[in-house]
Amino acid sequence: QKEVEQDPGPLSVPEGAIVSLNCTYSNSAFQYFMWYRQYSRKGPELLMYTYSSGNKEDGRFTAQVDKSSKYISLFIRDSQPSDSATYLCAMRGALNTGTASKLTFGTGTRLQVTL
Amino acid sequence: DTEVTQTPKHLVMGMTNKKSLKCEQHMGHRAMYWYKQKAKKPPELMFVYSYEKLSINESVPSRFSPECPNSSLLNLHLHALQPEDSALYLCASSQPPTGLRELFFGEGSRLTVL
Numbered sequence: 001q002k003e004v005e006q007d008p009g010p011l012s013v014p015e016g017a018i019v020s021l022n023c024t025y026s027n028s029a030f031q032y033f034m035w036y037r038q039y040s041r042k043g044p045e046l047l048m049y050t051y052s053s054g055n056k057e058d059g060r061f062t063a064q065v066d067k068s069s070k071y072i073s074l075f076i077r078d079s080q081p082s083d084s085a086t087y088l089c090a091m092r093g094a095l096n097t098g099t100a101s102k103l104t105f106g107t108g109t110r111l112q113v114t115l
Numbered sequence: 116d117t118e119v120t121q122t123p124k125h126l127v128m129g130m131t132n133k134k135s136l137k138c139e140q141h142m143g144h145r146a147m148y149w150y151k152q153k154a155k156k157p158p159e160l161m162f163v164y165s166y167e168k169l170s171i172n173e174s175v176p177s178r179f180s181p182e183c184p185n186s187s188l189l190n191l192h193l194h195a196l197q198p199e200d201s202a203l204y205l206c207a208s209s210q211p212p213t214g215l216r217e218l219f220f221g222e223g224s225r226l227t228v229l
Contacts, residue, residue, distance in 0.1 A: 008155070034217075043119075043205050043220030044158065088157055102171070103218065105157035 003027050006089055006106030015115055019076040023089035023106045026070065030091040030104070033065050035074045038086045038108065047087070048074060079113045086110045118142050119221035121206050127227045130196060136224045138189040138206030147189040148218065149181060150205040158205055164189060196228045 006023045036044035048063040056063045062075040089106040119140045146165045150158035163171035164183040180192040207218040
């Protein structure tokens, strides 16, 4: 079993739709959770960062973490064609644990927002 | 625009060639990383430099040789590569020790080995 599971998609939605992207993980030491967006042929860019369980909102984006279920989500409201990209979840442990020094990425979900 | 600059953007090399990938950042970050990314796969960590010292080597073959000449520069020297080494090579930087919450990636160098 992979440490982080993410549905690769592709996920195709119409413009304006609400998008839900998800990752599950198995390592209970993970405490920091990130979402990266990667456009085709570009490097990933950090979109959202969350520590431990809870919600975080930034504009049209909301990140949720449920540590009890080992499940994280990214919601995109009012999706735009410019949101078309691959979304990678990433996570790591606390600084004093063995997992602290590396990010573990999900495989990425390819999102296509159509007009 | 990304503040991590990678050159060249594209590189084609034969299996007997020696080439280098370069990365530069001017954000004052003291941790720099090399990642390898194959198509439709997540980035895979190769090396981490922290305060210009190699702190992580993910059992990368010796045909890849990293170098960190100073806090702003990171090189990846390539020699005797194999076609399966063709990939997007990403450089990233962060501010240790808490900086791992935010890696700044460059746009990558797309390598093709013939």
